Amino acid sequence: MNTDRSDYRILVVEDNPGDFALVEDFIFEQIEAPVIVQAKTFKTAKEILTKKRNDYTTVLLDLSLSDHAGEPLIHEIVELCGDIPVIVLTGYTDFAFGVKSLSLGVSDYLLKEDLTATSLYKSMVYSSERKKIISALETSEQDVRNFANQLNNALEAERSRIAREIHDEFGQQLSGLKMSLSSLKKSKGVGHDIEKLIDVLIVDVNTSIASVRQIANELRPVLIDKLGLFAAIEWLVNEFENKNRVKSQLYKDTDWYGIDEKLEINIYRICQEALTNIAKHAKATLVKIRLENRVDQLSVTISDDGRGIKSSTLHNPLSMGLLNMKERANLIGAALNISSSSDSGTLIELIVNKNGQKNINSR
Ligand SMILES: Nc1ncnc2c1ncn2[C@@H]1O[C@H](COP(=O)(O)OP(=O)(O)OP(=O)(O)O)[C@@H](O)[C@H]1O
Ligand SMILES: [Mg+2]
Structure with missing residues (x-):
């Protein structure tokens, strides 16, 4: 903590000469050899802060x-x-405004009539310490975020690799096996019983081929690469509806091509988690998915009429699925809003800026 009472260089943005003189006296009372510069107007303060x-x-x-x-x-x-x-020094006795100013990034809010040399000094010391702590926290938060980003990229790359291996290796081998069985069936001397057995085996192999495709596709949806994000989400919704027998309505306007690959996969994964959660937890009877391609933004909303998420669960840092959705939204600078109640179910809204700029509501 800077308690050595030196090295204070203070810009006082104040147009009232009496108030400036008072503040100056208080500073000299508490601090050794301070540098005090007065800016009488916003214009002067702006010039000083811009340059120095x-x-x-x-x-x-x-x-x-x-x-x-x-x-x-x-x-x-x-x-x-x-x-x-x-630090704001003011004659305004508006307490609510004082509290609000702190949320605007001000370090402290002091009333001029209550000001003493000690309270001013204390506020300067605390404010500077608080700023240092906040800035250290911001740095470490950014580090964690970068790490999460790298981890996610590595995860997606690994999933793609495994999906390719499964598809190409197992898929090819099973196709080969199917062809061999077909040839075997046609060979001379194969009796009716064996033929029937081969047919059963071919059906089994076909089922396995479908499973391999399904697993590979869940790991890395090939549709994203082939037909784009909207088509991939459409497939996801169809799968969801068929597997879970929950009525699903998908609305989508014009498709959106040429979207950054990183945006696509993260939006897709968010939808995937949202639908998996509905299947696992919601007990919903109707799910609505809306994809809108606006001028600068892509909007995705997923709503269900299920039993809703408890507020404590929604804000629980151990809800990893929900947290991961928020983290993915954050990685692409998108805003994710989850609102839920036991009467009206759950609504998930994702707004992505196409230009990749950070959305105001994202952390
Ligand atoms: N659409 C929903 N409707 C009702 N409850 C939900 C819904 N989505 C999530 N929940 C509740 O929120 C909790 C946390 O969800 P989250 O996705 O984080 O975890 P999970 O689905 O239980 O496990 P994981 O996603 O890690 O496999 C769920 O356990 C469930 O109670
Ligand atoms: Mg989940």
């Missing part, structure tokens, strides 16, 4: 400047400050 942001350790901000004020002022200053803590 790193020269400062703390910004003290008055909320009513002649050229800017209130919430819009906070937005711009916080943006300009980056990692530098911003």
